[in-house]
Amino acid sequence: MFGSESLRYQLLIQDFAKVSEEGIGLLESKEYSLLQAKLVLRALAQNSSFDDWFRSFKKCQISYPELAHDRDVLEEFGIQVLREGIENPSVTVRAVSVLAIGLARDFRLVPLLLQSCNDDSAIVRSLALQVAVNYGSESLKKAIVELARNDDSIHVRITAYQVVALLQIEELLPFLRERAENKLVDGVERREAWKACLELSSQFLETGVAKDDIDQALFTCEVLRNGMLPETTEIFTELLSVEHPEVQESLLLSALAWSHQLQNHKEFLSKVRHVMRTSPFAKVRFQAAALLHLHGDPLGRDSLVEGLRSPQPLVCEAASAALCSLGIHGVPLAKEHLESLSSRKAAANLSILLLVSREDIERAGDVIARYLSNPEMCWAIEYFLWDAQWNLRGDAFPLYSDMIKREIGRKLIRLLAVARYSQAKAVTATFLSGQQAQGWSFFSGMFWEEGDVKTSEDLVTDACFAAKLEGALASLCQKKDQASLQRVSQLYNDSRWQDKLAILESVAFSENLDAVPFLLDCCHHEAPSLRSAAAGALFSIFK
Structure with a gap:
């Protein structure tokens, strides 16, 4: 029979099959120590002899009941379950296994994350990047840099840029700047590269941006909207002069955040009035009207009211979105026009504004209750309720539109509950x-x-x-x-x-240790994806 030192030696040389075979015999003798029991269970797990592991685990508890909640034994078993999940041929199983590693939060799982970073599925690689944020080891940082530079999936590269910024991997700054300035690169990817550059170095924008570059202009608007006021307000007028509807709409939204600083900027406000009168795009016109309304200009209010009364649903929806962007300042008009709108989404926009502002809760709640029969994304949901981590461009994910619809429903129901809708x-x-x-x-x-x-x-x-x-x-x-x-x-x-x-x-x-038998049963009898999820939960309940 093997002694403890012999068992350790065989494990050290990774002869798991031999240790498993001899270990089962040792357990049959009923003459073994607690340490020997742990070593045998480790060998059985690492040999993927899961049926033998479960039988032996139950048998060992007769002599050593404390094994039932032994953290080392359970987590060593969990590691092997997750390893099998990461190596499973099914993309779904591998994806769930990566998420389970995120749930586990254990550095012994870093090698499995590294393996997932090289997975042939873009979905799995993207998930591995997001989970890697919670680990941040040097080996993972190298893998993140490699994916940011060379991955063939734009979704994975964009995710890598975001993770690079979160982990402050400054060595990638020159590469990110090159991607941001390369007009041959997809616009969304360029904007994410710009964003990562700014988060890595606050001096990045001081070099200036080319206003004729639509992607850079859009990113500059986003930076302004998120709280970075430039040294001069002239940039607002310059960006509003860019003849592109998305840039103008984004700039006008950004200007709302700095309305106090812009209230005496006559040139800019004059330009806003001009845009409101002449733009062929409803979203731009009404966003300009909203800004003027905030500054007390009656032209802005009149334009918004005209839009809300429009029989054309798209025009009505654009006016409602602009009104929502005013937050609490848009509530009076929202209450006045809630029941006379030609657009279902416009009604949802104004109702969400009222619920968020805790105004006219019952009337607004009734509108949202009807909207839940077929929930759709609308401006107010994205602006007030949506989480940044949900990628609305995630068309690469299976059943993504269904996931979005369910998440919209969840958000709206929670809003009704929080607002105390009867x-x-x-x-x-x-x-x-x-x-x-x-x-x-x-x-x-x-x-x-x-x-x-x-x-x-x-x-x-x-x-x-x-x-x-x-x-x-x-x-x-x-x-x-x-x-x-x-x-x-x-x-x-x-x-x-x-x-x-x-x-x-x-x-x-x-964090209830009484759940251990339930989780082990799932690891033993469930489908592979759920086995991985249960293994991740085994780690989590000990945290």
């Missing part, structure tokens, strides 16, 4: 019921985040499965106790794949 629960139940019929449900956390324990408890008893799941997950996030964990685990077997992922994620963040 029918929020009924609207939630209706929407969740429809989602489940389509094969999807989701965990929005829309009530527990606001401390609304009663609503989440009511949802648990709802006849709709999706509402039950929503309530059970909310209860687990609130209480993190054995009863709430059991309630969630009872729903697991009847859940769809997407629901199961939501359950595993909530269990991970519950």
Whole structure:
């Protein structure tokens, strides 16, 4: 039989098969130490002998019950499950495995992330880059630089630029500047390169930008909108003179942030009036009108009212978007015209503005409740509710449009709950019921985040499965106790794949060690993607 030193030696030379074979015999003898049990379990995991590992793990607990929650044993097993997931031929399994590594947050998993950075799927590489932000080791930084320079997917390169900026990898600054200035490069990629350059070096814009370069002009507008005021305000007039609707609209939005500094800039305001009168583009005209309205110019108000009353839906929608950009200053006109709009999206825009401002909640809530029957992206959702990490250009991802629609619904329902709309629960139940019929449900956390324990408890008893799941997950996030964990685990077997992922994620963040048997059972019997998710959760509950 092997002693502890012999077991260690065989593990050191990575003869996992031999250690596994001899180790199983050692465990049969019932004459082994706790250390020997751990070494045998490590060998079985590293040999991917998972059936033997589960049998041996249960057997060892008879002699050493403390193994049931032994962090080292469980995490070594989790590493091997994730390794198999990363090497799986299915893109979905590999993608979920990368996300599980992000959930795990353990530096022993860096080699698996490096492997994912070389995956043949752009989706997996992009996800690996995003997860790498939470690790930031030198080896990962080298991989990030390599992807930024040479990846053949624009989506991956753009993601790499963003990660480079977050991790402050300054060695890539010359390359990023070259990409930003190269007019043969796709405009979106150029803007992301510009953005990364600025985040790496605040002096980057001091060299000036070419105003005849549309991409640079757009980026300059974005920088102005995000809080960087130039030494002189002349740049506003210069950019507004660029004969391009997207640049002019972006510049006018940026000018709203600096309206106080621009109130005495007569040349600029005169140019805004000229644009409002002459631009052939409705979005530009109404955005100029909104800025003038903010400065107390009656021409601006009259133009916005005319747009809101237009029978043409696109014109009405453009006017509503411009009004929303004024924030609280747009509320009076929004209340006045909410029920006389020709555009469904325009009504949603003004309703969201009112809900965000906590004004006329019931009337605005009724509009959004109807809008949820077929939720679409509109200006106010993107401006007030949307998260930066959602990439609206992500057409490379499967089922992305469906994901966007579900996320829109989630955002709107949460807004109704936060604003204390009286029918929020009924609207939630209706929407969740429809989602489940389509094969999807989701965990929005829309009530527990606001401390609304009663609503989440009511949802648990709802006849709709999706509402039950929503309530059970909310209860687990609130209480993190054995009863709430059991309630969630009872729903697991009847859940769809997407629901199961939501359950595993909530269990991970519950930090409840009583979940270990449930997670191990998932690692043993579930499909490969869910095995990886459960393995990531095993790491997370110990954090």
